[in-house]
Amino acid sequence: MKLFDVYPLNNITITKAQGSYVWDENGVQYLDMYGGHAVISIGHTHPHWVRRIEDQLEKIAFYSNSIHIPIQLELAKKLGEVSGKQDYQLFLCNSGAEANENALKLASFHTGRKKIIAFSKSFHGRTSLAVAATDNKSIVAPVNETDNIIFLPFNDQQALQDCFAKEGKEIAAVIIEGIQGVGGINIADESFLKLIRQLCDDYGAVYIADSVQCGYGRSGMFFSHDYAGVNADIYSMAKGMGNGFPIGGILIAPHIQPKYGMLGTTFGGNQLACAAALAVLEVIQQDQLIDVAKQRGQYLLNRLKTIEGLQNVRGRGLMIGFDVPEALKDLKKKLLFDHNVFTGEAKPNVIRLLPSLAITRKQVDEFLDVLKEAIAEITAHATENA
Numbered sequence: 001m002k003l004f005d006v007y008p009l010n011n012i013t014i015t016k017a018q019g020s021y022v023w024d025e026n027g028v029q030y031l032d033m034y035g036g037h038a039v040i041s042i043g044h045t046h047p048h049w050v051r052r053i054e055d056q057l058e059k060i061a062f063y064s065n066s067i068h069i070p071i072q073l074e075l076a077k078k079l080g081e082v083s084g085k086q087d088y089q090l091f092l093c094n095s096g097a098e099a100n101e102n103a104l105k106l107a108s109f110h111t112g113r114k115k116i117i118a119f120s121k122s123f124h125g126r127t128s129l130a131v132a133a134t135d136n137k138s139i140v141a142p143v144n145e146t147d148n149i150i151f152l153p154f155n156d157q158q159a160l161q162d163c164f165a166k167e168g169k170e171i172a173a174v175i176i177e178g179i180q181g182v183g184g185i186n187i188a189d190e191s192f193l194k195l196i197r198q199l200c201d202d203y204g205a206v207y208i209a210d211s212v213q214c215g216y217g218r219s220g221m222f223f224s225h226d227y228a229g230v231n232a233d234i235y236s237m238a239k240g241m242g243n244g245f246p247i248g249g250i251l252i253a254p255h256i257q258p259k260y261g262m263l264g265t266t267f268g269g270n271q272l273a274c275a276a277a278l279a280v281l282e283v284i285q286q287d288q289l290i291d292v293a294k295q296r297g298q299y300l301l302n303r304l305k306t307i308e309g310l311q312n313v314r315g316r317g318l319m320i321g322f323d324v325p326e327a328l329k330d331l332k333k334k335l336l337f338d339h340n341v342f343t344g345e346a347k348p349n350v351i352r353l354l355p356s357l358a359i360t361r362k363q364v365d366e367f368l369d370v371l372k373e374a375i376a377e378i379t380a381h382a383t384e385n386a
C-alpha cells in the first residue's frame with residue numbers, strides 16, 4: 001500500500017531522537033529547532049516520560065470514560081497547579097483540531113448563538129468548524145463552508161469594536177491564538193486581548209484562547225494570554241501537552257457548564273495519554289521549564305536580532321520567527337541539508353523556531369553559530385556568482 005504524503009517530503013528518514021537531537025537511518029545527527037512542530041516540550045524520548053508510559057502500559061492502557069479513571073483526576077490536579085487555572089474543568093480529547101472543534105461547539109451551546117469571530121492568518125485545525133475558522137480557503141472543503149465565521153484583521157481594535165457594535169448579540173465566540181504559529185509568529189497585542197475580554201463580557205460571548213501551539217509554557221508563560229493578564233473562557237491545548245503522545249484538551253471556565261452529551265470522544269483521556277501528559281507536567285514543574293523557555297528564548301531572540309540579513313525578528317519564549325529576504329530564500333534548506341538543523345517555516349518567507357523547552361544554552365549557541373555560517377556561505381556564493 002502506498003502511504004499518502006501529508007506534506008511534501010524532505011528526503012530524510014528519522015529513526016531515533018533524544019532531547020533536542022534526532023538521528024537519521026545512517027546515524028547522522030540533526031539539531032531539532034522545530035520540536036516536531038512545537039510538539040516536543042520536554043525533549044524527545046525524555047526518560048521520565050518513557051518510564052511513566054511504560055509503567056502505565058503494564059497496568060492498563062485503555063478503558064472508556066464511563067468508569068472512574070484516577071489518572072485523569074491526577075492530570076487535572078497537576079494541570080491546575082502548573083497552569084494556575086485550578087477552578088477550570090478539563091475535557092480531554094486527542095488533537096488540537098478536536099480541542100478547538102469542541103471549544104467552538106461548547107461556546108455555541110452555551111450562548112445559543114452561531115457566529116464566530118476569527119482573525120486573518122489564523123490556523124485552528126482541519127475538522128469542520130476549526131477549519132472554517134482557519135484563514136486558508138484552500139483547506140476548506142465545500143461542505144465546511146459557512147457564513148457563520150467572521151474574519152477580522154488581526155490586532156485591529158477598531159474592526160473588532162465595529163463588528164461587536166453591529167452584531168455583538170449574535171456572536172457565540174471569539175477564537176484567537178495568543179501568538180499565531182502557522183500564520184508566521186504574529187503576537188497578539190496585550191491591549192487587543194484585553195479588548196476581546198471586555199467585548200466578550202459586554203456582549204455575553206465566549207473568549208476562546210487557541211493555545212495549541214503557543215500554550216503549555218512555550219511563550220515563557222503557561223498560556224501566552226497570561227501576558228495580557230486576562231483569563232479566557234476556554235483554552236484549547238494539544239501539541240506540547242503529550243510531548244509527542246497524541247492528547248488534546250480544553251479548559252473550561254466555571255461559568256460554562258457543559259451538559260452530559262455535549263462533549264465526548266472514545267479515546268479522550270485514555271490512561272496512556274494521561275500518563276504521558278502527567279510526565280510532561282512533572283518535568284515542566286521540576287525543571288522549571290517555563291522560566292527556562294522565557295530566559296533561553298530571550299537570549300536567542302536578542303542574539304538573532306544582531307545577525308545581519310534576518311529581518312523582523314520576533315517572538316516570545318521559545319516561539320520565535322524572522323523574515324528572510326529574497327537573497328536568503330534558501331536558508332532553511334541550507335540549514336537542513338548542509339548543517340543538519342531542522343527549522344520550521346511559514347509562508348511566504350518566515351523561518352519559525354519552536355525547539356524543546358529543555359533546549360540547553362550550548363545547543364542554542366550551536367544553532368546561532370551554524371545559522372551565521374549558513375548565511376555567510378549563501379552570501380559568499382552570491383558574491384562569487386555576481
Ligand code: PMP
Nearest residue numbers: 095096097123124125181212213
Ligand atoms: N491550533 C493551532 C494554533 C495549531 O498550530 C494547530 C496545528 N498546527 C492546530 C490548532 C491543530 O492541531 P492538530 O494538528 O493537533 O489537530
